[in-house]
Amino acid sequence: MIRTQGEIARGQAAEEPVIRLMNVWKEFGDNEVFRDLTLEFRRAATTVVLGPSGVGKSVMLKLILGLLKPDRGRIYIDGTDTTDLSERDLAPIRMRFGMVFQGAALFDFLPVRENVAFALREHKRLGEDEVERIVREKLALVDLAGTEDLWPEELSGGMKKRVGLARALAMDPEVILYDEPTTGLDPVTADTINEMILKCQRELKTTSIVVTHDMASAYKVGDRLVMLHEGRIIADGTPDQMRANGDARVQRFVRGDASLSGGRGNE
């Protein structure tokens, strides 16, 4: 089949990773988090980054958004080097992202409506009716219609995460970053969040990066699973490939079995 120039260009754009971390090093004091980390995230896929607590999963999301700067290495968003951009230059790039924080990070000085509307009011000149319509639409998407007037302290943990997701979706982002979306939730609520992630993926066709140590969540939402260990990637593949991975460190983590040997390979 002969493809037109436009189709070829679109195909190349689709194949080009939306985010690329190149030879990234990051340390906090004596704690070396990343050592020469190189990782790419493909468009319109859900990539789950796994690893034990403290391995730097959340740090990776903050590096992508420019909330933290790498000590060495480069970060590219759609081929543009964003590593050294100022806060002002990063603002338009960040508007293409939505981030769901581990503790939801809802602004506790604003009610739910204003939390969800925050970026709309900050970046778009919309009428009050239009803002209200978008807020209702996004809250309905996360099954929280009618909660507009509640305050963050009136919400349960699961509701907070869903409002955080609605806030992240308000600007119709191309990429959604989820930081431990199911941590601290009961299994049923955690599964509700997983369903939300899948629903957003299905309906909005976004690129999603989920960092978690919840394997049930990872298997359910992930197209691709990446495992970090001591600042490096030790496994990268589909959920089935991860299950079948022979590295004892991977098996120890995915099976949640501390009695397994933590060394490399099948030893």
Next chain:
Amino acid sequence: MPIGRTIANVGRYVADQVEGLGRFGVFAGQMFRWLVTDATRWRLLRPQLYQVGVRSLPVVVITGAFVGMVLAAQSYKQFEAIGRASWVGAVINVSVVKELGPVLAGVMLAGMVGGALAAELGTMKVTEQVDALRALGADPIKHLVVPRFLATFLMIPFLTVYCDFVGILGGYLVAWSYGVDTHEYWMHSADVIENFDIFSGVLKSTFFGAAIALVSCYKGFQSRQGAYGVGMAALEAFVSSFVAILVLDFFIVLLLNGVYDLVWGRVGVFL
């Protein structure tokens, strides 16, 4: 090598202090840039005005009233001993209007508002709300610091006037209870207090307000993780604001004395 280690520690301490000062300078510069280029929105400023102005008023009023009363109780005996009891009002009112009103309003604000600002912003930092603002393409200094700075800067002159008023009233009530003649009390007060005294007290309170807001917001943003980190940020905010008020007070007094001498031609104490 204990001497070498000591020199290294001193050097590290000095370097840390200089670095901290530089960070504070950058922080203050960013705050003033946002203040000039993008004034805060009413919906962000209004709750801060309420928090700083209305919520602080009772404490400031109580403090002012008791300071006026204590001054009267302490001074009355001295003035009575030299047969000048009716002059007690002049001393009380000059002290309150020029120094105690603005300084005590500032100190109370440093304790109430400064500590609360640092704790609030520190908590927002450790709960990632500050990162969430940045992730949404918003500037935390513009959204969190500018409204708090403006509210403190705008409200402290009013609080100072309230503090002055109740201080004067409290002093008068105590003097009156000692039998001081009301007419002479106010006449001597009016003879001594000039408009410039009232103006200078209110003017310097705006500097105290600016210092409290800047220092406290900065300490909040520098807060370390956990309850201890936030608690320390609140404590450091109060102590630093308190010291800043006293240091600023001294230099503003020198400056205002100079201005007074320049305009009215009277030689000041320090210049």
